[in-house]
Amino acid sequence: MKIGIGSDHNAFHMKESLKEFIKELGHEIYDYGCTDSCSEVxxxxxxxxVAGDINEKKLDRGILICGTGIGVAIAAGKVPGIRAALCHDTYSAERAQKSNNAQILTMGAKVIGIEPAKQIVKVYLESEFPGGNSARKVQQITDKEKEFLKGASSLT
Structure with missing residues (x-):
């Protein structure tokens, strides 16, 4: 898979470690974000x-990391069509994909260590969306998003 990974300065070291790990898992990596831990980004x-490139089919999935993972989850989720899931354990990472078809996994570098992050990433990348009952729920989210976007365009 083509995986976009991005971070701010708070998560630079985790991003760099995860890049190598994801390559070892056999995926292509596309690096977004800061190039060192000193410059504030x-x-x-x-x-x-990352979210835009997923929508444009340049990436299959994304991994975003900041201090807590919260900010990147909120920001990515503002891009129409994107479902970003904040996960700090493997069960949540699996369910993010299997239940929610989340295209982006987010994590906090100040919340978890690199080894747990590797396991979370591994589980997330190995999990597939099976459809079924979950597809109906994801479609409800998509439909509501489209409804809100249609309403927003009429306000301008």
């Missing part, structure tokens, strides 16, 4: 870029 633009 705002996470929203990174999240928007």
């Amino acid at each position: 705002d996470y929203p633009e990174i999240a928007f870029q």
Whole structure:
């Protein structure tokens, strides 16, 4: 799979470790975000870029990391069509994909360590969306999003 990974300065070291790990799992990596841990980088633009490239089918999935994982999840989720899931354990990572078809996994570098993050990423990337009852629920989310977007365009 083509995996986009991005981080702000708070998660630079975790991003670098995960890049190598994901390559070892056999995936292509596309790096977004900061290039060192010293220069302050705002996470929203990174999240928007990864989410946008998923929508444009340039990436299959994304992994975004900031201090808590919350900011990147919120930012990525603002991009229409994107479902970003904050996960700090393997069960949540599995369910993010199997129940919610989340295209983006987010994590917090100040919340978990690199070894747990590797296991979370591994489970997330190995999990597939089976459809079934979950497809109906994901479709309800998509439909509501489209309804809100249609209403928003009439306000301008």
